[in-house]
Amino acid sequence: MHTVLDYDGCLPVFTAITEGSVHEINVAKKLSFPLGSVIVMDRGYVDYKWLCVLDSNRCFFVTRAxxxxxxxxxxxxxxxxxxxxxxxxxxxxxxxxxxxxxxxSGEMRMVVYLDNTTGQEYTFIKNNLHWKAQTVADIYKERWHIEVFYKHVKQHLKIKSFVGTSENAVKIQLWTALIAVLLLKFLQQKAGYRWYLSNLVTFIRLNLFVKIGLINWLNNPFYDQKQIIEIGQLKLFDG
Incomplete structure (x- = not known):
């Protein structure tokens, strides 16, 4: 599953599902980005010809050398x-x-950064010649959001195993998971209560068959359970 995340909201704006043998760069080459975009990617996307195309289109890239x-x-x-x-x-x-x-053939900038938590050295290359060196490291650090996104898809939406094994069945499950992530992220942003996505998934699963207002519940999940039960019992014995 090849995915492009928009940093505003960290939600996918493009996804392609291919066979595992398809290299990620082959999908990336088919994409186009708005003028001035900053594309952050791992080392698997280092293709100098494609990086030159990004530079020619006045897009910035940050990746590992x-x-x-x-x-x-x-x-x-x-x-x-x-x-x-x-x-x-x-x-x-x-x-x-x-x-x-x-x-x-053009010039690019190389920044070598030492991670103070792991002691590991990272070598970054980019085509923006004016950013501060620390800014380059900070930008690449934000790439971790895509790892978090895939973690949410696999763990919270049970994509570690598949219901069916045919190509169509696998694609249906993946697309369904992506739609669910978009809906959950939308609810998370709209809610007045500050939800962690993992908690939101769990609580929605537990309350699927509870007849309560969704938005009111999202804003105030700790409602009076006893009052809700009593109201439900009165309606049960009416008439």
Missing amino acids: KTNMAYRIVEDNTEKSAGNTFILADRLITLTAWKASAEY
Whole structure:
């Protein structure tokens, strides 16, 4: 399931369901983005020809560099982030490998960042030459929202296993799950009470056959259960 999340609300604006053998970059190449968009992706989407297309369309990208990326340093700006001990390098580079340089001949920026919690180093590449180095790391950190989205789909909507095994059955279950996520996220945003999505899913499942106003319940889930039961009993014995 190939998905593009819009950062405003972190909801999918595009989804394609393909066979597992279809590489994600083949789907990404078919997409178009509005002018000035910032596309954040993992290393699996590093295709220099496609990155050049994004740059030509005046879209910004932030991704992790491949471990075998060959490059030449044009300018070293690391000292500009001297006050930030987590910025290990901030350089302007060009690709030197024959194929890579032919596909992306322009300059790009490379930032090496040290994660203070794990001690792991991350090397980011991007085509925006003006952002602060810390901003690059912060932007990539927001990519974690897509991992959270898939976690919600798999855990809360039971996509770890499938009811049917045919292609049509699997697609129906996945599309149904996506529709359910959109509805749940909409209810979460509309509710006056601050719900965690996991709690919202659980409580809605428990109250599926309870005749109460949905919006009122979302705003105030801790209603008087005893009063609701008494009202229901009176109606049960009317007439």
